[in-house]
Amino acid sequence: MSEQVKQRYRPGSLEILAVLLVVVVVAQRWILSAFSNPALQTASTIFVSIVVQALPFLVLGVLLSGAISAFVPTSFWQRALPKNRALAVPVAGAAGFVLPGCECASVPVASSLMSRGVAPAAALAFLLSSPAINPIVLVSTFVAFPGVPMMAVGRLLASFVTAVLMGWLWLRFGKSNWLKVGPREHLMGSSKWHTFRLTAAHDFLHAGGFLVIGGLTAAALNVAIPSDWLQAVADRPVLAILFLALLAVALSICSEADAFVAASLTQFSLTARLAFLVVGPMVDIKLISLQTGFFGRRFAWRFAPATFVVAVLVSVIVGWALLT
Amino acid sequence: MGVVDMRRDVQAIILVLIGGAILRISLTDVYLNYVKQGMQPYLIASGCILVLLGVLALIDIFRKHAKSEDEHGHHGPRSAWLLLLPVFAIFLIAPPALGAYSAQRNSTNGTQPSTTAPPLPAGDPVPVLVSSFVTRAVWDDGLTLVDRNVEMTGFVTPDPAGGWWLTRLAISCCAADAIVSKIKTLGTSDLPANTWVTVVGHWVPGGGTKSESAVPLVDITSLTEVAQPKNPYE
Structure with missing residues (x-):
């Protein structure tokens, strides 16, 4: 590589980084005055706080995915999960209950599960269930709705059913060429520790960029949606459910916190708020962005809308049965 | 291979930068503008892990050069460039805590409590959270506030109808889920938005009850500007 450089100079990424840093430092005064606008300032606070809140969970997720790639032999998964794929889906979905993870952590973990030979349908059921039904999320839901214990029960039930249904749908209709499971040979290091390190760093850089896109979008929407619209929408039952489901997609709040936000949306029916809680950890802008990065656009464009529809339908049924 | 494909050394530098940015806000109190206090140990840990991953990757690169090994073009994900945005935001802009702008945009005030609030502790004036004052006034008809002098700290949000609200935001996870609590102040002169004040005053009826949009009233007897x-x- 160094000989090539001697032959013909081409600016590389290091030079671009250096130039970028110099430009930003020189233009600092101009950037700061642009950000004294209160709307931009609020959006930048929300952007930074979403990224800062999600980062520790993302780091945890990439450490887990690195550990799965480096230390857990492929044979373990063949023994741990039932041979029958249709049966493996609910087992993997239930495993989400044991492994607490934020949605940002579950994407790299599901991706490394697939590259270790776990059936995609089972890995997807795990991807959807682990951020939605882990103990931390259920306890926070229970705390946020003190008068309505059925909210936490409904959330557990609706999220688990949605995850399993999506796994089975993938089994029946999914095509493997929609799914991009990156070959990871180049992440094989000289030792297990080295592999672990390479995988974790690679997954973090990959997912981090998509987390940033999600954070930017959520911050922009947070500042752009006038809150007075909410009351008008809340008075129409069907519209209210759809609206809260879409709001969950737009706001991209982490699953540990969304119960408190749902609790504050008191104008809306309990069923609409259940839909908000079921959709949020499974489909949101930050997640769609992460899934696009890990599994490819062909996958994300099909999987996210399908999950949205299934999650809303299941929430309506569970809400009708438990919360009215 | 385009110039935006990231070389290993640049990947390592970005890991160090983002880890450094997280450490910079979590080793001081700045992180409290964005997330809850309980996040601090996790932020410090993840900042250290990222810096460590970056430094180890840099050491890899120097070793390889020393052994003049042929390095194949392992180019990293393009999306990683975006990680520079939070780095720049933290080091250059350092966004402040949410304030009057968010409070003004939000028409709901506080949250409906599940139980009746207990009586206020002894004290004259007795320190009270802005959110607690709002729930006591709005959802308990002000019963626990009658004839009590309260002391509260919050910031100024101008009321478009004139005067200002004593305001405080509460977050349950990060600033994206902030919930506003605001109280209309009586007996004060106008102050610039986002001025932090500690006030002593007492509740007066008339702000409306049992509604998410009711804004209770407080008659202010003393006011101090604070940092x-x-x-x-809250």
Whole structure:
């Protein structure tokens, strides 16, 4: 590589980084005055706080995915999960209950599960269930709705059913060429520790960029949606459910916190708020962005809308049965 | 291979930068503008892990050069460039805690409590959270506030109808889920938005009850301008 450089100079990424840093430092005064606008300032606070809140969970997720790639032999998964794929889906979905993870952590973990030979349908059921039904999320839901214990029960039930249904749908209709499971040979290091390190760093850089896109979008929407619209929408039952489901997609709040936000949306029916809680950890802008990065656009464009529809339908049924 | 494909050395530098940015806000109180206090150990740990991953990757590169090994073009994900945005935001802009702009945009005030609030502790004036004052006034008809002098700290949000609200935001996870609590102040002159004040006053009826949009009233007897508290959220 160094000989090539001697032959013909081409600016590389290091030079671009250096130039970028110099430009930003020189233009600092101009950037700061642009950000004294209160709307931009609020959006930048929300952007930074979403990224800062999600980062520790993302780091945890990439450490887990690195550990799965480096230390857990492929044979373990063949023994741990039932041979029958249709049966493996609910087992993997239930495993989400044991492994607490934020949605940002579950994407790299599901991706490394697939590259270790776990059936995609089972890995997807795990991807959807682990951020939605882990103990931390259920306890926070229970705390946020003190008068309505059925909210936490409904959330557990609706999220688990949605995850399993999506796994089975993938089994029946999914095509493997929609799914991009990156070959990871180049992440094989000289030792297990080295592999672990390479995988974790690679997954973090990959997912981090998509987390940033999600954070930017959520911050922009947070500042752009006038809150007075909410009351008008809340008075129409069907519209209210759809609206809260879409709001969950737009706001991209982490699953540990969304119960408190749902609790504050008191104008809306309990069923609409259940839909908000079921959709949020499974489909949101930050997640769609992460899934696009890990599994490819062909996958994300099909999987996210399908999950949205299934999650809303299941929430309506569970809400009708438990919360009215 | 385009110039935007990231070389290993640049990947390592970005890991160090983002880890450094997280450490910079979590080793001081700045992180409290964005997330809850309980996040601090996790932020410090993840900042250290990222810096470590970056430094180890840099060491890899130097070793390889020393052994003049042929390095194949392992180019990293393009999306990683975006990680520079939070780095720049933290080091250059350092966004402040949410304030009057968010409070003005939000028409709901506080949250409906599940139980009746207990009587206020002894004290004259007795320190009360802005959010607690709002729930006591709005959802308990002000019963626990009658004839009590209260002391509260919050910031100024101008009321478009004139005067200002004593305001405080509460976050349950990060600033994206902030919930506003505001109280209309009586007996005060106008102050600039986002001024932090500690006030002593008492509740007066008339702000409306049993509604998410009711804004209770407080008659202010003394007011001191203060610095923003260490934790700007309640």
